[in-house]
Amino acid sequence: MGAGQSKPESDDNEYRHETPIQFSQDVVNHLADRVNLPETTPERQTTLDAHIRSRIQADLKQLRTEEENVQREIEVALEKENLDRERSMAGDTEEEAHGDIKSSTSLMNDIEEIRSKVDRTQTRQQLGDLFEVNEKSQAVASCYQSNPTTPLNCWREVASFKMSVARAETQYFESLR
Structure with a gap:
């Protein structure tokens, strides 16, 4: 009764395929990038998000103040242009053609x-x-x-x-x- 061994053979089975497995370069790069990049923890992600939000708010505030300054400069320039135009029209020798043109300050005094x-x-x-x-x-x-x-x-x-x-x-x- 002992013609065959009662012990199983080793568990290390090696399978050799005759066709090699190849991966595209995109898959290889993606897997390599995932290995190189550490995963961010939720706490770190929250901190990063808060920092980004604060930077965005600061930039937004700065843009709004710059916009207000530009609007003030435009208003001042327009007022100056209008006053210059009124003065030049009031100083024209062709007052008969334009009628009796007064500056805004004289109109305010009249009012x-x-x-x-x-x-x-x-x-x-x-x-x-x-x-x-x-x-x-x-x-x-x-x-x-x-x-x-x-x-x-x-x-x-x-x-x-x-x-x-x-x-x-x-x-x-x-x-x-």
Whole structure:
């Protein structure tokens, strides 16, 4: 009974293929790059991301300030150009062709003068320049109410009202001068 050995043969089996296995150069390069590059840990990746975000924010802030500076420079240049154009147009000898052209500063002065005149007029009216006119108007109205069938009896009140209106008009036109 012992014609064959009871022990198994070695586990080292070598298989030899007759066709060689070849990989493309891209696959070889990719695998070589993966071996050379260490994997980044999640903590390191978070730190890198935060650093990149902060750099982006800083660059964005710098770009915004530069943009604001450029816009201010453009505005200043446009204002200067407009003022120069206004001055040259106001200084032209052809003012008849352009009409009465004024600079923006003189227009602002004119507007302020008109505002002050309007304020003066309103304050005078509020202070009672028209108090006499209102009083005479009420006298005419009460006369007409007390004399509904004979309105001609109110001629004195009407004449007094007309005189007070004329005085108020005169005062108003004098205040505009």
